[in-house]
Amino acid sequence: MPRPSVVDEVVDQLAYRIAAGRYAPGELMPSVRQVAAEFGISAPTANVVLGRLASAGFADARRGLGHTVRDIRLYGGVETWRYVFRFSRQLPDTALKIFSDIIEADQTVLFATLRAILTDPRRYDPAPAGRAIDRLELLASGPDPDLTEVMHAELHALRMILAAAGQVVFLAMFNSIGEMMIEVPEAAGAFYDPVGPERHVLIWHELLRTWQRGVPAGPAEPLAHEPLIAEYHRQVVRRFGELIVNPAPDGRPFRVRAEPLRESRIPSG
16 A cells, blocks of 8 residues: 555544544634644645645635635535545544444445346346456455455445446445445454355355346345345444454454354345
8 A cells, every 4th residue: 555645644634633523614724824834844735735625525615714624514525434434443433323324325225236136137147246256255265365355356246236237326326435444444354254255255156146047036035135134234333333442453454253144045036
């Protein structure tokens, strides 16, 4: 990972102050001169910092006034919350709320997509998703997989499934928020703690086999697996809350505890 630039580091510090409530919404941000003096940077660099904060949704440029603090709870965009989520260890309550909301949104997207595919599997080409799942299996095999790499691969597999199902709006939303979680090691740790990577692979292959059979599921069948997934997601959110309070040293990847859930079966049609 490339070393953060001076601009990155200063933006992070000021963004954290806003997220932590040290600068109140509507309050004037420190001026270019004040930012330059505090952080020992040039005025042009300080100006870039304030511009970056505005671009990320933390501040508004006001002609003749400088920059004012934006109320990120009301007006923060995806990029704003991506910054905030990186402060998970410093702001655990806020990070847990963001993470919970992301999981809920992802679950909604996943359920809608699986319903579409399983009710009319012949309409959608499973080949790209199959290749992505095979790569996921390759990365997940072995005694000590890199959970961040596995998570990258699993997000890509889900991206291929969304694309195959023609879920354009869902895919756009997923692309905006999916990568956000990879920047926080505790997120990968939480995803693969209730159910280890190898179990994820088995479930995806089971779905893929159902898809490849091309036999439409009945109206109620696509819903049969959803309680298990919902319970898994609840465990993921709970575990994330535990990990950001007690993180791994130096942000190193987490080892998988992998307490098994109930046996799952995706409807076979």
